[in-house]
Amino acid sequence: MAVIQYIVDLGASVMLPIVIFIIGLLLRQGVGKSLRSGITIGIGFIGIGLVVDLLNQNLGPAAQSMADNFNLGLSVVDLGWPGTAPMAWASSMGLIAIPIAIAVNIIMILLRMTKVVNVDIWNIWHMAFTGAIVYVATGNFALGIVGVIVHAIIAYKLGDMFGQVTDKYFGLEGIAIPHGTSSYMGVFATPINDLLDRIPGINKINIDGEKIEQKMGPFGEPTIIGAILGFIIGLLAGYEVGQALQLAIQMAAVMVLMPMVVKLIMQGLLPISDAAKKMLDKRFSGSNFRIGLDPALLLGDSQVISASLLFVPLTIVIAALVPGNQVLPFGDLATIGFFVAMAVAIHKGNLFRTLISGSVIMFVTIWISNQMINVQTKLGQNVGLVDAGDRVSSLDQAGSPITYLLTKGLSVEMGIGFSIILVVYVFCFWYTFRKYKKQTLYVEDDQE
Amino acid sequence: MKKNVIVACGGAVATSTVAAEKIRELLKREGIDADVSQYRVNELESKKDNADLIVTTARVTKDLGVPVIHGVAFISGIGVEKTEQQILDVLRK
Numbered sequence: 001m002a003v004i005q006y007i008v009d010l011g012a013s014v015m016l017p018i019v020i021f022i023i024g025l026l027l028r029q030g031v032g033k034s035l036r037s038g039i040t041i042g043i044g045f046i047g048i049g050l051v052v053d054l055l056n057q058n059l060g061p062a063a064q065s066m067a068d069n070f071n072l073g074l075s076v077v078d079l080g081w082p083g084t085a086p087m088a089w090a091s092s093m094g095l096i097a098i099p100i101a102i103a104v105n106i107i108m109i110l111l112r113m114t115k116v117v118n119v120d121i122w123n124i125w126h127m128a129f130t131g132a133i134v135y136v137a138t139g140n141f142a143l144g145i146v147g148v149i150v151h152a153i154i155a156y157k158l159g160d161m162f163g164q165v166t167d168k169y170f171g172l173e174g175i176a177i178p179h180g181t182s183s184y185m186g187v188f189a190t191p192i193n194d195l196l197d198r199i200p201g202i203n204k205i206n207i208d209g210e211k212i213e214q215k216m217g218p219f220g221e222p223t224i225i226g227a228i229l230g231f232i233i234g235l236l237a238g239y240e241v242g243q244a245l246q247l248a249i250q251m252a253a254v255m256v257l258m259p260m261v262v263k264l265i266m267q268g269l270l271p272i273s274d275a276a277k278k279m280l281d282k283r284f285s286g287s288n289f290r291i292g293l294d295p296a297l298l299l300g301d302s303q304v305i306s307a308s309l310l311f312v313p314l315t316i317v318i319a320a321l322v323p324g325n326q327v328l329p330f331g332d333l334a335t336i337g338f339f340v341a342m343a344v345a346i347h348k349g350n351l352f353r354t355l356i357s358g359s360v361i362m363f364v365t366i367w368i369s370n371q372m373i374n375v376q377t378k379l380g381q382n383v384g385l386v387d388a389g390d391r392v393s394s395l396d397q398a399g400s401p402i403t404y405l406l407t408k409g410l411s412v413e414m415g416i417g418f419s420i421i422l423v424v425y426v427f428c429f430w431y432t433f434r435k436y437k438k439q440t441l442y443v444e445d446d447q448e
Numbered sequence: 449m450k451k452n453v454i455v456a457c458g459g460a461v462a463t464s465t466v467a468a469e470k471i472r473e474l475l476k477r478e479g480i481d482a483d484v485s486q487y488r489v490n491e492l493e494s495k496k497d498n499a500d501l502i503v504t505t506a507r508v509t510k511d512l513g514v515p516v517i518h519g520v521a522f523i524s525g526i527g528v529e530k531t532e533q534q535i536l537d538v539l540r541k
Contacts, residue, residue, distance in 0.1 A: 082461060119525065122462040171507065175524065213510070220490045259460035263486060266465040273466070281525055291524045296458030300489050300506030308490065334488065335459045 011384045012090030013049070017042035019095055020268055027275045034271070041089075041268025047261025048086045049385055051254055052079060055331070056390045058250045059230070063328045065237035073326045074319060076373050080331020081180075081338075081396035082258040083385070084376075085122075086265055088129035088397070090383035092141070097128035097148050102276060104152040105292075109284055116159035116176045117284045118292030121273035122266055123179035127151040130403040133372070136379045137411040147406045154402055158183040159292050161436040162342055168442050169345035170298055176290035177342070181396050182298055185365070186342025187425075189357040190432040190441065193346050196353055207351040209306025220309040222334035226255035229316075229330065255334055298341035303349040308337030310351075311358055315395075318362045325370045332395040339365065339395070345442070364421070365399035371417060372398040375407065401425040451482035451500045451539050455519065456508075460488045463505040467522040471503060474532050480539055501538045 007015050017038035024034025059077050067075040088094055101124045108114040130151040135144030159178030165186075166172045177183055197203050218224055230251030234244025298304060315329045315336055332338075340358040347353035369376075373391055376398045380386030397403055401421055408418045435441040453471060457464035464486045475482050487495050489506050496502060496514050503519040515538045521531040 082459065085461075120462075120523075172520075174526075175520070218494065221494060222488060222491065259486070259488065262461045263465045266462050267469070270466065270469060277525055291526070293520070293523055294458070294463045294505070296463045297506050297520060297523075299458035300504055300508040302509050305490060334490070337490075338458065 012086075013042045013045040013384075016045060016090065016094075016268070020272075023095075024271050027271055029271045037268045037271050040264050044261055044264030044266075044268060045086060045090060047257075047264060048083065051257050051261055052083050052385055052392075053387070054250060054257075055079070055083070055254045056387065056392070058247055059233065059254075059328075059330065060390060062233050062237040062239065062247055065239075066233055067326075069236065069238055072320060073324065074328035076326045076328060076391045076393050078327055078330045078332055078369070079380075079392050079394045080258070080333070081335070081394065082262045083331050083392070084129060084394040084397050085125040086262065087376075087380055087383055087385055088125040088132055089265060089269075090385070091128065091132035091135075091379060093128045093131035093135060093144055093148060094125075096145075097124050097131060098272060098276070100145065100148050101127050101152045102280070104149055105156060105280075106283075108153065108156055109289075114156040114160050115163070115288065115290050116156045116178050116292045117280050117289045118156065118159070118176075118178060119277040119280055120179060120292055120294050121269060121276050123294055124152075126179055126397055126400075127155065129397045130400070130406055132379055133375050133398070133403055134407050134410050136382065137375050137407045137413075140410075143410045147403075147410065150406060151402055155179055155183070156292070157433075158186075159290065161432055161441070162186060163290055164436065164439065164442040165342065165345045166298075168444060169348065170301060172297060174287070174290060175297070176292045177295050177298060178292045180295045181339045181365075181400070182295040182341040184400060184402055185339055185361045186346060187428040187432040188361050188364070189343035189346040189353075190435060191428055192357040192360065193353060196356065205350075205352045207355075208349070209303050209310075209351040212306040212309055212351075213302055216309045220305065220312065222255035223252045225312055225333050226252035229333070233328075251330075254331075258331065295338055295341060298345075299335070299337045301341070301344065301349075303351060303354070304337050304341045304344045306351060307340050307344050307354045307358060308335075310355065311336045311340060311362065314355075314359065315362050315366075318359060319366050322363060322366045322370065325366055326373060327366055327370050327393045327395070329366070329395060335396075348445070362395075364401065364424075365395050367417075368401060368404045368421065369393045369395050369399035372404060372407070451480060452498050453482050453484045453535075453539070454487055454492070454495060454499045454502045455484060455504075456487045456489045456492055456502060457505040458489060460486045460491075463523050467503060467505055467519045470522045470528075471519075471535065474535065475539075478536060480536075482539065501535065503535065
């Protein structure tokens with residue numbers, strides 16, 4: 001046991017490579033390949049540490065000064081999912097979440113509770129994150145595992161529920177998108193869509209986003225988002241122009257470097273991911289099943305891209321409006337489309353409606369992530385990604401109603417906020433589930 | 449001449465890494481000399497100019513003026529050979 005504790009104490013950048021190396025050998029990947037996978041995941045972890053430091057040390061103080069100057073609360077930087085997924089993988093829930101999520105999937109398939117065969121191993125980090133946060137909040141490892149299991153069950157069910165939508169709107173037949181913000185926030189769009197249908201006048205409004213993409217396209221590029229945001233925040237922080245320009249380039253660098261280092265973690269996970277895929281393919285394939293894949297598949301759609309463009313500035317405005325909010329959206333902005341992609345499809349590409357449901361989605365997300373700052377900061381410090389004294393948050397996954405309800409519910413911290421989110425989320429989920437059962441979640445129009 | 453292949457997905461982390469690895473293996477096997485780089489789909493407009501081929505895991509509906517292949521097969525595992533053939537056809541032209 002002392003040996004294991006010693007390795008754990010060396011930190012994720014040493015522990016993960018050793019674990020991945022051993023798993024690689026067990027999966028008969030050979031010594032060379034296993035060693036390379038292991039070291040690669042370690043490099044990814046070192047890399048994300050550097051980028052998170054670059055972000056926290058520069059944007060952190062600027063956000064703090066901006067908050068002081070304007071009496072705005074936005075002083076805690078959103079790391080985004082690229083900064084959050086490594087936290088989940090490095091946590092004590094990280095790698096054990098993979099076999100647990102696969103086992104839950106297989107049991108649900110055998111009990112005919114789902115048609116989703118999830119071969120997307122990367123996105124198990126969402127479930128691992130829920131488990132890790134529950135563990136941090138409760139101090140109880142078993143409850144953390146319960147968090148992973150419950151999150152997995154909900155995710156696969158969401159894959160079934162949105163099957164009609166991903167088939168028809170995105171043309172992804174035979175595929176399910178069970179993971180991430182698109183699916184779990186998509187349920188908000190269903191009742192909103194039906195409500196808007198019943199309001200005379202409003203129900204006729206339809207905005208097509210194609211032109212927005214042409215005109216605003218470059219402003220949706222991560223480098224430009226990073227630079228503009230860095231510059232504006234620098235000025236609002238009271239920096240002189242030169243300093244603001246430095247912050248601008250640093251933030252553009254964060255946007256570009258983030259995926260470059262995080263993809264190394266994915267590369268290290270490839271042997272496990274391939275083995276799991278093969279195993280699942282062999283047992284469960286054919287027309288009775290849907291293959292569960294990454295929501296990244298939804299982000300190519302023109303209307304999703306247009307909505308993403310509009311939600312970059314809109315999310316920052318919403319962050320300023322959420323009462324008591326301290327979270328400054330940043331890391332998730334480059335892929336803000338993940339939050340609204342399923343909503344776009346529920347609204348059949350009507351951008352006007354996406355603006356309404358998306359605003360609700362972002363409001364809820366920011367409100368929740370603001371309440372999760374302390375636990376996420378603690379998790380970040382536990383795994384060595386966040387320095388003492390820094391505070392962090394993330395819209396994507398710390399802003400998830402599922403993670404939030406499980407964390408607060410299992411740590412018995414049920415205040416008014418908990419009750420509101422519980423009632424609203426359960427209602428939207430139930431409403432979407434009912435429409436899925438009646439097969440009316442996505443009905444194609446006879447004429448346009 | 450060295451070919452330039454761009455692989456894109458939502459966040460340039462997960463699905464594009466899987467697809468890019470498979471494409472690198474394919475090109476090595478077939479003896480095609482190419483650079484395979486990863487981007488997010490919202491960066492394609494500014495990165496497309498030097499590309500001979502773009503493979504996206506997301507279905508991109510817009511015309512980019514560069515051959516675009518839908519690479520979901522690398523992720524789902526269904527129809528990989530067909531997609532590989534499409535890639536070879538474009539790069540050998």
